[in-house]
Amino acid sequence: xxxxxxxxxxxxxxxxxxxxxxxxxxxxxxxxxxxxxxxxxxxxxxxxxxxxxxxxxxxxxxxxxxxxxxxxxxxxxxxxxxxxxxxxxxxxxxxxxxxxxxxxxxxxxxxxxxxxxxxxxxxxxxxxxxxxxxxxxxxxxxxxxxxxxxxxxxxxxxxxxxxxxxxxxxxxxxxxxxxxxxxxxxxxxxxxxxxxxxxxxxxxxxxxxxxxxxxxxxxx
Amino acid sequence: xxxxxxxxxxxxxxxxxxxxxxxxxxxxxxxxxxxxxxxxxxxxxxxxxxxxxxxxxxxxxxxxxxxxxxxxxxxxxxxxxxxxxxxxxxxxxxxxxxxxxxxxxxxxxxxxxxxxxxxxxxxxxxxxxxxxxxxxxxxxxxxxxxxxxxxxxxxxxxxxxxxxxxxxxxxxxxxxxxxxxxxxxxxxxxxxxxxxxxxxxxxxxxxxxxxxxxxxxxxxxxxxxxxxxxxxxxxxxxxxxxxxxxxxxxxxxxxxxx
Numbered sequence: 344x345x346x347x348x349x350x351x352x353x354x355x356x357x358x359x360x361x362x363x364x365x366x367x368x369x370x371x372x373x374x375x376x377x378x379x380x381x382x383x384x385x386x387x388x389x390x391x392x393x394x395x396x397x398x399x400x401x402x403x404x405x406x407x408x409x410x411x412x413x414x415x416x417x418x419x420x421x422x423x424x425x426x427x428x429x430x431x432x433x434x435x436x437x438x439x440x441x442x443x444x445x446x447x448x449x450x451x452x453x454x455x456x457x458x459x460x461x462x463x464x465x466x467x468x469x470x471x472x473x474x475x476x477x478x479x480x481x482x483x484x485x486x487x488x489x490x491x492x493x494x495x496x497x498x499x500x501x502x503x504x505x506x507x508x509x510x511x512x513x514x515x516x517x518x519x520x521x522x523x524x525x526x527x528x529x530x531x532x533x534x535x536x537x538x539x540x541x542x543x544x545x546x547x548x549x550x551x552x553x554x555x556x557x558x559x560x561x562x563x
Numbered sequence: 564x565x566x567x568x569x570x571x572x573x574x575x576x577x578x579x580x581x582x583x584x585x586x587x588x589x590x591x592x593x594x595x596x597x598x599x600x601x602x603x604x605x606x607x608x609x610x611x612x613x614x615x616x617x618x619x620x621x622x623x624x625x626x627x628x629x630x631x632x633x634x635x636x637x638x639x640x641x642x643x644x645x646x647x648x649x650x651x652x653x654x655x656x657x658x659x660x661x662x663x664x665x666x667x668x669x670x671x672x673x674x675x676x677x678x679x680x681x682x683x684x685x686x687x688x689x690x691x692x693x694x695x696x697x698x699x700x701x702x703x704x705x706x707x708x709x710x711x712x713x714x715x716x717x718x719x720x721x722x723x724x725x726x727x728x729x730x731x732x733x734x735x736x737x738x739x740x741x742x743x744x745x746x747x748x749x750x751x752x753x754x755x756x757x758x759x760x761x762x763x764x765x766x767x768x769x770x771x772x773x774x775x776x777x778x779x780x781x782x783x784x785x786x787x788x789x790x791x792x793x794x795x796x797x798x799x800x801x802x803x804x805x806x807x808x809x810x811x812x813x814x815x816x817x818x819x820x821x
Contacts, residue, residue, distance in 0.1 A: 387741035418568040418576055425580065432584045439591055443598035446606070454712065454737035508741055536741045536794055 353479065361483040365491035367556070371464045372495045373549045374559060378464040382496055383541040385455050389512050392500030394448055395455050396493030398441075400486055402433045403465050407485030409433075410473040417474070426469045427460075434459045464492055499544045507535030607663070614718035614732045615693045615701045633692040633700060635662035640685050643815030647687065662689030667707035667716060674812065688812055693720070701729055704813055708805025711797040712737045715746065715805060721760070725817040728770065731755035733802060743798025754789040760810060760817065762787065767814050769807040772799040 351357075371377045385395045406429045410417075417425050438456045441449035449456070459465070468488050473481040504510055509517035509524075509531045517524045517531070534540050553559050568576075605621055608628045612619040619627050629651055637647035637660045647658025670689070676682035691703040701720045708715050717733035731752045738744040745751055758770045768787040773780060776790045791799035810817075 385740070387739070391740050416576070418573045420568070421573055421577060424577070428580060428584055432588065435588060436591060439588075439595050439599075442602065443595040446599075446602040450606075450734075504741070533794065 358480055358483050361480055362487040362490075365484075365488040366494070367491075367552075370491045370495065370552070371467070371488050372492055372545065373552045375464075375467070377467055378462050378492055379542075379545065381455070381458055381462050382492075382499060382545060383538040384458065386496055386500040386503050386541050386544075387507065387536055388504045388510075389497065389500040391451060391455060392496045393493075394452055395459070396489070396496050398437055398452065398456060399459055399462065399465070399492060400489040402430065402437055402459055403468065403485040403489040404482050405485075406430050406433045406465060407468060407473040407481040408478045410469045411476060411478040411481035414474050414476075422474060423466075423470075426466055429469070430465050431460050464488055495545070495548060498548065499541055502544050503535045503540055506532045507540065610718055610732045610734065611691055611693065611703055611705075614703050614720040614730045615695050616720070616730045617693075617696055631694050633694055636690045636692060637662060637665075637687040638690050638813065638816045640688055640812045641815065643813075643817075643819050660687065662691055662705075665689040665705070667705055668714070671707045671809075674808075688816070690813075690816070691718075695720075695729070699723060699729075704810065706805050706809035708801055708809065710735050710738045710746075710801040711743050711795075712739070715798065715801055717746075717802075717805070719755070719806070719810065721817065725819070726759050726761050728755050728758045728760070735798070738798045739795065741794075742792065743795035745792045745795060746798060746802060751789075751792060757786075758789065759786045765818070767811065767817075769803075769810055771806075772803045774799060 365371055369375070372379065372382060381395070385391045406426075409429050410426060413425070434456060437459075438449065441452070441456065465485075468485055472484045476484070501511065504512075505516070509515060517529060532540075605624050608624045609619050609621070612624065612627055612631065615631065617627060617631060632651040634651070634656070635649040636645050637658060638644070639646050645657060647660040647662075648656040649661045649663075650656055667689075670686055673682065673684065673686045677685045689705055691705070693701050693703055695701050700723050702722075702725065704719045704721065706717045706719060713736035715733060715735040715738065717731060719728060720730040721727065722729045733746040733752055735744060735746060738746065755770060760767060760769060762768050762783070771788045772791045773788045774791045774796055777785050777788045780788055
């Protein structure tokens with residue numbers, strides 16, 4: 344098969360695989376264990392988890408495309424610096440646009456937007472994929488990985504907010520007009536609010552994940 | 564990938580890339596700045612009105628502010644006298660400085676220099692006089708301080724007795740979600756309502772954010788304290804410090820007979 348074939352459809356099986364693979368089978372967090380640092384920081388509540396995931400999708404999709412476009416003229420010796428510049432550029436742009444058009448969201452995210460720069464998944468995908476592939480597959484790879492990262496974040500954020508604060512998306516589900524579990528002696532788990540809880544939740548997800556996908560198990 | 568590049572090419576590549584990135588960012592920033600400034604202005608107005616317990620949203624902020632504003636004033640920290648009064652109709656009754664234009668970060672820095680004896684200049688203090696929903700006059704004092712990860716700020720609305728807190732708003736740049744970040748939640752801000760800044764003897768006490776809860780304090784201290792947010796100790800301490808340092812400068816003004 345000629346890889347330069349122009350008639351390859353946008354969503355060919357190969358491209359769809361790029362998008363789907365990182366969701367479960369090759370998930371950046373649970374399989375590659377990348378991007379853990381930000382997963383700890385932003386997942387205390389559901390809302391910041393969702394918004395940061397969206398921001399990562401945008402940054403990752405577009406920085407992959409940019410890297411891919413200039414991949415043939417980039418000197419390999421300074422490629423890491425080039426990647427950093429691209430990521431930082433994208434993140435600052437996203438931050439500025441949010442501040443101008445979605446002020447409430449940007450207030451929500453505050454410093455976490457800046458933290459995207461340090462997200463190792465983005466750099467990892469630029470180095471592992473975008474630098475050697477065409478823009479469209481690179482875009483799909485970036486978006487796919489960002490989704491893979493994002494849905495784990497949302498799951499972790501959901502459980503941490505539910506168990507730690509007793510709310511979901513800032514709506515109290517423990518104490519409602521209809522029932523009040525606090526009166527029955529229920530208490531929020533303070534540990535869930537602290538960063539280590541994210542490790543525990545991620546650990547549980549990895550456990551469930553591996554028991555469903557035996558091929559991921561290491562030999563020892 | 565085996566292709567080799569000369570040093571000159573690498574330098575040229577890096578230079579061009581940096582110029583392109585810098586130019587694009589500058590243009591984007593210049594283009595977006597007016598929108599961002601407008602957002603910040605609206606946010607500031609909303610915080611002021613919310614401290615006065617006036618329900619407000621993004622769209623009616625400007626008009627509500629004009630209709631509720633009695634005056635923006637600047638206060639001399641030494642004497643408590645007004646040095647500048649700006650009326651809602653856009654005229655200066657006194658002086659020529661608007662409280663709204665005060666950069667709180669710079670003000671707090673100037674105050675610190677003065678306190679440490681490194682500057683002779685004790686800056687005038689911004690004060691907003693706003694008519695509450697019940698027609699009462701509220702003095703709104705803007706505050707600025709340090710949290711755990713970055714700045715925290717807020718507004719304290721003091722009633723006509725210049726002692727009782729009628730409302731408060733706080734906000735932060737990047738405190739920990741679920742912990743320190745909760746200072747901008749209604750449940751925390753509302754605990755300030757009814758607290759007093761001065762004790763029976765007229766001594767300035769400020770309001771402290773107390774770890775472990777107000778109930779651990781002796782009876783007579785409880786009117787000067789609110790419960791801290793569990794897990795948000797450093798942010799809570801930052802708020803306490805901001806309240807004390809910020810409000811202390813206003814003591815001469817607050818102690819003036821009405």
